Amino acid sequence: MRRxxxxxxxxxxxxxxxxxxxxxxxxxxxxxxxxxxxxxxxxLFAPLAERIGFPTVLGELLLGVALGNLxxxxxxxxxxxxxxxxxxxxxxxxxxxxxxQIGLETRLADLLKVGGRSAIVGVVGVITPFLLGTFVAGxxxxxxxxxxxxxxxxxxxAATSVGITGRVFRDLGQIDTLAARIVLGAAVIDDVxxxxxxxxxxxxxxxxxxxxxxxxxxxxxxxxFLVGSIVLGRTxxxxxxxxxxxxxxxxxxxxxxxxxxxxxLSWLAHLAGLAPIIGAxxxxxxxxxxxxxxxxxxKIVREVESLLPPETAETAGSLVDPLRExxxxxxxxxxxxxxxPIGYLFVPVFFVLTGMQVDLSALSHPMVVAAALGVTxxxxxxxxxxxVTVRGIAxxxxxxxxxxxxxxxxxIFASAGxxxxxxxxxxxxxxxxMVILTTLIAPPALTFLLRRRAPQxxxx
Amino acid sequence: MRRxxxxxxxxxxxxxxxxxxxxxxxxxxxxxxxxxxxxxxxxLFAPLAERIGFPTVLGELLLGVALGNLxxxxxxxxxxxxxxxxxxxxxxxxxxxxxxQIGLETRLADLLKVGGRSAIVGVVGVITPFLLGTFVAGxxxxxxxxxxxxxxxxxxxAATSVGITGRVFRDLGQIDTLAARIVLGAAVIDDVxxxxxxxxxxxxxxxxxxxxxxxxxxxxxxxxFLVGSIVLGRTxxxxxxxxxxxxxxxxxxxxxxxxxxxxxLSWLAHLAGLAPIIGAxxxxxxxxxxxxxxxxxxKIVREVESLLPPETAETAGSLVDPLRExxxxxxxxxxxxxxxPIGYLFVPVFFVLTGMQVDLSALSHPMVVAAALGVTxxxxxxxxxxxVTVRGIAxxxxxxxxxxxxxxxxxIFASAGxxxxxxxxxxxxxxxxMVILTTLIAPPALTFLLRRRAPQxxxx
Numbered sequence: 056m057r058r059x060x061x062x063x064x065x066x067x068x069x070x071x072x073x074x075x076x077x078x079x080x081x082x083x084x085x086x087x088x089x090x091x092x093x094x095x096x097x098x099l100f101a102p103l104a105e106r107i108g109f110p111t112v113l114g115e116l117l118l119g120v121a122l123g124n125l126x127x128x129x130x131x132x133x134x135x136x137x138x139x140x141x142x143x144x145x146x147x148x149x150x151x152x153x154x155x156q157i158g159l160e161t162r163l164a165d166l167l168k169v170g171g172r173s174a175i176v177g178v179v180g181v182i183t184p185f186l187l188g189t190f191v192a193g194x195x196x197x198x199x200x201x202x203x204x205x206x207x208x209x210x211x212x213a214a215t216s217v218g219i220t221g222r223v224f225r226d227l228g229q230i231d232t233l234a235a236r237i238v239l240g241a242a243v244i245d246d247v248x249x250x251x252x253x254x255x256x257x258x259x260x261x262x263x264x265x266x267x268x269x270x271x272x273x274x275x276x277x278x279x280f281l282v283g284s285i286v287l288g289r290t291x292x293x294x295x296x297x298x299x300x301x302x303x304x305x306x307x308x309x310x311x312x313x314x315x316x317x318x319x320l321s322w323l324a325h326l327a328g329l330a331p332i333i334g335a336x337x338x339x340x341x342x343x344x345x346x347x348x349x350x351x352x353x354k355i356v357r358e359v360e361s362l363l364p365p366e367t368a369e370t371a372g373s374l375v376d377p378l379r380e381x382x383x384x385x386x387x388x389x390x391x392x393x394x395x396p397i398g399y400l401f402v403p404v405f406f407v408l409t410g411m412q413v414d415l416s417a418l419s420h421p422m423v424v425a426a427a428l429g430v431t432x433x434x435x436x437x438x439x440x441x442x443v444t445v446r447g448i449a450x451x452x453x454x455x456x457x458x459x460x461x462x463x464x465x466x467i468f469a470s471a472g473x474x475x476x477x478x479x480x481x482x483x484x485x486x487x488x489m490v491i492l493t494t495l496i497a498p499p500a501l502t503f504l505l506r507r508r509a510p511q512x513x514x515x
Numbered sequence: 516m517r518r519x520x521x522x523x524x525x526x527x528x529x530x531x532x533x534x535x536x537x538x539x540x541x542x543x544x545x546x547x548x549x550x551x552x553x554x555x556x557x558x559l560f561a562p563l564a565e566r567i568g569f570p571t572v573l574g575e576l577l578l579g580v581a582l583g584n585l586x587x588x589x590x591x592x593x594x595x596x597x598x599x600x601x602x603x604x605x606x607x608x609x610x611x612x613x614x615x616q617i618g619l620e621t622r623l624a625d626l627l628k629v630g631g632r633s634a635i636v637g638v639v640g641v642i643t644p645f646l647l648g649t650f651v652a653g654x655x656x657x658x659x660x661x662x663x664x665x666x667x668x669x670x671x672x673a674a675t676s677v678g679i680t681g682r683v684f685r686d687l688g689q690i691d692t693l694a695a696r697i698v699l700g701a702a703v704i705d706d707v708x709x710x711x712x713x714x715x716x717x718x719x720x721x722x723x724x725x726x727x728x729x730x731x732x733x734x735x736x737x738x739x740f741l742v743g744s745i746v747l748g749r750t751x752x753x754x755x756x757x758x759x760x761x762x763x764x765x766x767x768x769x770x771x772x773x774x775x776x777x778x779x780l781s782w783l784a785h786l787a788g789l790a791p792i793i794g795a796x797x798x799x800x801x802x803x804x805x806x807x808x809x810x811x812x813x814k815i816v817r818e819v820e821s822l823l824p825p826e827t828a829e830t831a832g833s834l835v836d837p838l839r840e841x842x843x844x845x846x847x848x849x850x851x852x853x854x855x856p857i858g859y860l861f862v863p864v865f866f867v868l869t870g871m872q873v874d875l876s877a878l879s880h881p882m883v884v885a886a887a888l889g890v891t892x893x894x895x896x897x898x899x900x901x902x903v904t905v906r907g908i909a910x911x912x913x914x915x916x917x918x919x920x921x922x923x924x925x926x927i928f929a930s931a932g933x934x935x936x937x938x939x940x941x942x943x944x945x946x947x948x949m950v951i952l953t954t955l956i957a958p959p960a961l962t963f964l965l966r967r968r969a970p971q972x973x974x975x
Contacts, residue, residue, distance in 0.1 A: 084785045086604060087611070091778035098771035102763035141604045144546060151547070303562040307859045311558035314860065318551035325544045359819060362837050377822050396856040399767045400774065 086141050089133070090404070097403030113494055115403050116466075116487070119410015127416060137411050146408045147331070149401030150467060154332040155317035156394050158339015163285070172448065173240025176441045180241055180458045181213045181248045184437025188212035192433035196426040197482065203260045204482055207472035210256045211486045212434050215245035216462025216494070234449040238457035241441070245458075251278075253333075253468055260477050280327045281337055284320055288341035292316075310393050313342055332467060409466050412473070413487045414480050423481055427488040434493050435459055453504050459497040465490045546601050549593070550864070557863030573954055575863050576926075576947070579870020587876060597871050606868045607791070609861030610927060614792040615777035616854050618799015623745070632908065633700025636901045640701055640918045641673045641708045644897025648672035652893035656886040657942065663720045664942055667932035670716045671946045672894050675705035676922025676954070689965055694909040698917035701901070705918075711738075713793075713928055720937050740787045741797055744780055748801035752776075770853050773802055792927060816842045869926050872933070873947045874940050883941055887948040894953050895919055913964050919957040925950040 097115045104114030122133050136142055186209065193205030299308050317338040324334030359382060418424055438458040442451030469486040472478030478486070557575045564574030582593050596602055646669065653665030689695050759768050777798040784794030819842060878884055898918040902911030929946040932938030938946070 084782055084791060087607075087778045087785075087791065088782040091775040091782065094771050094778070095775035098768050098775075099759075099762065102768075141601055144601045147547075299559075302559065307855070308558050308562075310856055310859050311554050315551040315555035315558075318547045318554070322544055322548040322551065325547075331544060331547065359838060359841055362841065378819060381819055381822065393856065395767070396770055396853065397860060399770050400857060 085135070086139065089136050089139075089142060090145070090400075093404055093407050094400060097407060098399075113491065115406035116410040116491060119407035120413045120415065120487075121410075122407065123411030123413060124415045133411070137408060142404065142408065145401050146405040149398070149403070149405035150332055151317060151321050151335040152314075152394055152398050153402050153405070154335040155313070155339045156398060158336040159313070159342055159394070161340060162343070163289075163340050172445060173237050174244055175444050176237055176454060176458070177215075177241035177244030177248065179444055180215060180438055180441040181245050181252070183440050184212035184434060185209040185252065187433045187437045188430070192430050196429040197485070200479065200482060201477075203477045204472075204479065206256045206259065207468065207478050208430065208482065208486065210249070210252050211461065211465045211468040211472075211489070212430070212437060213245070213252055214249045214461050214464035214468055215242045215438075215458050216460050216464050232449075232453075234445075234453040234457065237445060237449055238454050241454075241458065249464055249468070251281075253471060257471055257475060260472075260475055276327060280324060281333070284323070284334070284337045285340055288316070288320075288338070292341045306393070313338075313393065314397070316341065406466070409470060409487070412470075412480075413484050415484075418484065418488070423485065427485045427492075430485055431489045431492045434461065434489050435496070450504070453501065456497055456500045456504060459500070460494045461490045462494055465493075545595075546599065549596050549599075549602060550605070550860075553864055553867050554860060557867060558859075573951065575866035576870040576951060579867035580873045580875065580947075581870075582867065583871030583873060584875045593871070597868060602864065602868065605861050606865040609858070609863070609865035610792055611777060611781050611795040612774075612854055612858050613862050613865070614795040615773070615799045616858060618796040619773070619802055619854070621800060622803070623749070623800050632905060633697050634704055635904050636697055636914060636918070637675075637701035637704030637708065639904055640675060640898055640901040641705050641712070643900050644672035644894060645669040645712065647893045647897045648890070652890050656889040657945070660939065660942060661937075663937045664932075664939065666716045666719065667928065667938050668890065668942065668946065670709070670712050671921065671925045671928040671932075671949070672890070672897055673705070673712055674709045674921050674924035674928055675702045675898075675918050676920050676924050692909075692913075694905075694913040694917065697905060697909055698914055701914075701918065709924055709928070711741075713931060717931060717935060720932075720935055736787060740784060741793070744783070744794070744797045745800055748776070748780075748798070752801045766853070773798075773853065774857070776801065866926070869930060869947070872930075872940075873944050875944075878944065878948070883945065887945045887952075890945055891949045891952045894921065894949050895956070910964070913961065916957055916960045916964060919960070920954045921950045922954055925953075 096118055100114035100118045101111040104117070105111060123137065125131070125133055188211070189205045189209030192212070193200065193208045197204070197208070296312065299312055302308065317335045320334035320338040321331035322334070324337070325331045359378065363378060418427070439452075439455035441458055442453075442455030445451055445454050465486065469478055469483055469490075473483050556578055560574035560578045561571040564577070565571060583597065585591070585593055648671070649665045649669030652672070653660065653668045657664070657668070756772065759772055762768065777795045780794035780798040781791035782794070784797070785791045819838065823838060878887070899912075899915035901918055902913075902915030905911055905914050925946065929938055929943055929950075933943050
């Protein structure tokens with residue numbers, strides 16, 4: 056009976072949204088509750104989504120769609136969230152941290168040395184869906200919208216989510232196949248191409264007209280910002296890392312350097328007229344594990360190392376050598392993982408907030424549903440075409456389906472367009488449905504292909 | 516020459532605050548720059564402060580004082596920061612994370628089993644300075660202020676910073692002395708007593724009058740909230756941890772559970788009329804390492820463990836046993852450290868913002884300086900008295916000086932009073948100067964005492 060009472064009390068607290076309304080209206084304190092709910096429910100949804108084979112990001116999006124459409128059921132508790140400036144800033148911080156993480160996980164050398172094959176797949180995989188979206192699917196399926204809206208639709212179709220793509224191959228244990236490497240290389244190129252397209256499209260829309268000179272100027276500005284910040288940054292970061300480590304070798308200084316650089320370049324990118332996330336991605340590319348070697352290794356690594364016999368000792372053997380290897384691996388990975396807690400807190404805010412902007416009532420119109428399905432078909436077709444370019448070298452279907460998931464990148468484009476007032480609520484819903492469907496179809500399709508076909512060529 | 520040009524370009528970027536003003540005024544994006552500057556300069560100041568023997572928090576405060584008083588030099592770049600609602604929310608998030616961390620680092624059992632000695636030291640160390648501040652130093656040194664302001668002065672004097680106190684003893688390698696344990700126990704008690712005093716004083720001030728019934732009601736409400744959330748929480752947390760770990764054993768779920776609980780109880784505390792930080796501290800007390808054992812051990816621990824011979828093997832020896840011990844220790848500590856990255860980012864925002872609110876021009880009045888010095892003297896005297904209560908058991912001077920630093924707790928009280936409109940700019944400056952001076956004097960005084968006296972009694 057005692058436990059029953061405890062649970063009743065908890066249920067009363069949890070199920071009384073009325074309590075919140077009774078509070079003396081301090082919006083800032085209300086944000087604490089929203090943040091707690093978003094954080095916790097994103098974490099609860101994620102494993103449920105994963106268990107049925109969806110990527111985590113899909114769980115967060117669907118949660119957002121559910122929360123955002125509660126007013127359809129008469130529940131208006133979350134009405135203020137989507138408009139709250141503090142929550143909006145936290146979401147922006149979330150997507151900046153995410154792009155900084157993606158940058159950190161991308162080796163600049165991999166970007167540069169990536170095979171011609173990946174470049175071709177990447178370029179075809181960007182241009183085909185962009186043209187399909189802007190000049191075919193847009194005018195044909197959504198004829199009422201302006202050219203600018205069709206441009207954003209094309210940009211969203213051009214995106215490839217390197218995170219989701221990589222994850223699907225990793226989950227299937229296929230990360231070391233030739234097809235996977237080509238797709239990953241192409242997805243990285245698409246990330247950069249997509250960011251340039253986003254900048255160009257955003258500026259074209261803001262400038263109000265399309266001129267070749269402007270396109271050239273914008274591409275130049277984007278290139279100068281990206282190349283400039285990367286060249287300057289990579290000249291400075293090894294020095295600044297050494298200087299900062301001389302002040303404080305601890306993890307907090309390393310963390311502060313990376314995050315402050317990300318925030319600073321995000322602000323600088325905005326100042327240069329680009330999207331802040333472009334700056335965050337560039338900032339991530341500046342840091343290579345070797346630049347950070349002046350900083351302290353993690354405490355557990357130092358502790359275990361102090362227990363091991365000296366490197367010169369002849370005692371090294373079956374236990375000591377693999378131990379050392381694990382420690383080196385852990386140290387090298389630490390800088391990729393250092394932003395994770397910030398990410399856990401704020402990245403879901405972005406995706407949940409994005410999902411909340413999907414107006415399900417828009418889908419009550421058969422024409423909108425038809426448009427969403429048509430756009431999704433164009434999105435899949437536009438990426439499957441890339442498979443043709445690898446004919447005879449790798450499995451074209453696997454490469455093509457690997458490029459299909461749009462993930463967070465497509466959503467970032469849709470949000471940017473919405474902020475600029477170009478992407479209407481209907482188009483936004485269409486794009487989000489396309490992102491959800493492509494992200495949802497690709498994993499089972501890949502699983503089917505990889506299990507059915509002969510084992511892929513494995514390299515090194 | 517090439518490097519010269521690179522540095523000139525960087526200097527141009529860094530030294531042109533004019534650029535910021537030229538941006539198209541998106542306040543949200545400006546916040547990214549402020550956040551980067553606060554984060555980075557707090558990290559740069561901290562090791563410099565530590566090198567001359569100051570605790571980190573002092574570096575952040577002094578940085579804030581410097582930034583906040585730039586207008587005296589005609590530099591108005593940071594004028595908007597102190598009033599920005601987004602930065603204000605991030606600061607609140609910072610202090611909530613800090614109190615959650617302090618709660619996580621405090622074992623509830625230690626709070627309960629702490630000796631009568633610590634209780635006496637704690638109670639004397641709270642009551643004496645509270646009375647001194649409210650009824651002696653306040654009316655005598657700041658006669659122009661209302662009774663409510665004197666109450667807040669007393670509350671700020673009553674505070675003890677368990678973080679700074681513990682850190683001073685640890686830095687001196689004296690954490691396992693009897694004096695250190697008594698002081699740490701008392702500081703923990705003072706933390707709770709201080710939080711109750713803050714709640715009582717805040718409510719008295721808001722209610723506008725002082726009545727014994729109200730004091731009783733408030734104390735009851737504070738006690739019911741604290742005891743209720745702790746009893747209920749500790750009943751639920753072991754179950755919820757098991758349920759959540761069944762969904763996802765990863766670090767992100769553990770992190771989300773702790774942080775969401777902290778945010779939820781902060782909001783609930785506010786709803787109950789208490790300060791949000793009281794909720795955050797209570798949330799921290801709910802989690803004991805053993806409740807979290809259902810969650811996965813860190814990846815490095817699992818990797819190293821997989822390399823070690825099985826527990827039953829006879830091969831265990833000089834290398835394997837200490838390795839296992841290091842792994843167990845690391846796993847146990849992980850939940851105390853999991854919030855650190857969030858803390859690195861947001862805790863400095865609170866202290867820098869607090870420092871920014873110190874108006875140095877107020878110190879141009881000799882009367883204010885005299886009041887600040889007088890209040891500081893009362894603050895030191897009020898805590899040194901506690902040394903008398905341990906006469907014959909431990910070194911009274913060491914215990915007394917160990918209680919002197921007010922640190923972040925005193926500042927939290929001052930901020931709370933300022934938010935309520937009770938603590939004027941002058942009184943706020945006086946309190947911050949007192950906090951800075953007590954935090955600054957104690958470490959050298961303790962160092963002097965501990966190096967001069969005979970070695971302290973050490974316990975196991």
